Amino acid sequence: MQIHNNLRALRLRRATLALSLSFGALLGSSSSSWAQTPALKKARAAMPPQVGVYRMKIGDFNVTALSDGTIPISLHNLLTNVKPGQVTHTLEHDVLKDPVETSVNAYLIEAGSRLILVDTGSGELYGPTLGYLPNSLHAAGVRPEQITDVLITHIHTDHSGGLMNYQALAFPNAAIHIAKREVEFWLNPQNIAKFPTRKKLFAEARAKVAPYIKAGKVKTFSGDVQLFPGISTLAAYGHTAGHTVYVLESKGQKMQFWGDMMHAASLQFPDPDVTIVFDTDSRMAAATRKKYMVDAAKQGYWVAFDHVAFPGVGHIRTEGKGYRWIPINYSDDGSGQ
Numbered sequence: 001m002q003i004h005n006n007l008r009a010l011r012l013r014r015a016t017l018a019l020s021l022s023f024g025a026l027l028g029s030s031s032s033s034w035a036q037t038p039a040l041k042k043a044r045a046a047m048p049p050q051v052g053v054y055r056m057k058i059g060d061f062n063v064t065a066l067s068d069g070t071i072p073i074s075l076h077n078l079l080t081n082v083k084p085g086q087v088t089h090t091l092e093h094d095v096l097k098d099p100v101e102t103s104v105n106a107y108l109i110e111a112g113s114r115l116i117l118v119d120t121g122s123g124e125l126y127g128p129t130l131g132y133l134p135n136s137l138h139a140a141g142v143r144p145e146q147i148t149d150v151l152i153t154h155i156h157t158d159h160s161g162g163l164m165n166y167q168a169l170a171f172p173n174a175a176i177h178i179a180k181r182e183v184e185f186w187l188n189p190q191n192i193a194k195f196p197t198r199k200k201l202f203a204e205a206r207a208k209v210a211p212y213i214k215a216g217k218v219k220t221f222s223g224d225v226q227l228f229p230g231i232s233t234l235a236a237y238g239h240t241a242g243h244t245v246y247v248l249e250s251k252g253q254k255m256q257f258w259g260d261m262m263h264a265a266s267l268q269f270p271d272p273d274v275t276i277v278f279d280t281d282s283r284m285a286a287a288t289r290k291k292y293m294v295d296a297a298k299q300g301y302w303v304a305f306d307h308v309a310f311p312g313v314g315h316i317r318t319e320g321k322g323y324r325w326i327p328i329n330y331s332d333d334g335s336g337q
């Protein structure tokens with residue numbers, strides 16, 4: 001019972017901390033380096049993370065979902081375009097409490113001689129419940145210097161924060177692929193004045209991406225292009241200016257990596273019009289989500305999300321006026337069968 005109470009106290013403390021950090025990011029306030037503090041070390045020692053690794057095969061490619069940890073987010077405070085009572089009713093229905101513990105996932109693709117990472121987690125910037133991607137990568141048997149390519153869905157700290165390990169390139173031998181318009185948006189100092197509430201995100205974008213630009217390692221692309229054999233990009237703008245979907249195809253099987261097209265599965269699958277304050281253009285974000293949902297439900301390919309409960313992989317089906325998420329059925333061989 002004592003252990004139970006301790007865990008509960010820790011979770012509440014984590015929730016309060018994570019929330020303040022979330023709002024800090026949104027409001028542009030400074031959150032000093034949590035990764036250095038005794039509180040972080042204590043929290044991690046008290047509750048080590050799950051081993052966040054889940055392997056599966058897509059044709060000739062091995063795909064491994066990697067967890068960066070979880071972060072509680074308040075859907076009451078952060079969701080927009082919701083109907084009165086919608087959040088309360090849905091959370092009750094799904095036996096969830098606000099703030100909702102939310103996964104931060106990234107994905108490793110083994111494609112021949114390439115080792116490709118889709119998004120990088122948050123690095124040291126969100127602690128103490130996030131920043132576990134290096135542990136997950138280690139558990140998958142991969143060293144950061146072995147990564148040949150990093151595909152960034154968009155430049156938000158929980159996706160691009162892991163690019164740097166403090167002042168060092170976390171993936172020193174990798175090319176970093178990001179949509180041109182995404183880089184132009186976040187690294188243009190003039191945009192900081194246009195989006196004053198995102199000041200901290202702009203600073204973090206610069207801290208994490210600029211060193212790779214300086215080292216000549218960032219490769220940009222525009223729109224829908226083929227990056228490597230079997231791996232291509234699709235424009236999915238709205239959540240951010242250059243938010244990108246990555247598509248993996250091999251031997252008739254397909255998986256799409258949808259980044260931040262979903263933050264609150266309970267609400268946004270049945271009602272894709274629901275948006276979140278982190279969207280740069282919420283109207284466009286909702287329209288893009290609906291367009292992709294229609295396609296995924298019709299075609300039946302695998303979809304992988306950065307913020308759907310780990311491993312974040314599953315299928316999308318139509319249900320009523322909205323959609324239903326069908327998470328992969330756990331299986332030792334990752335086939336879902």
Ligand SMILES: [Zn+2]
Nearest residue numbers: 154156260278
């Ligand atoms: Zn985002």
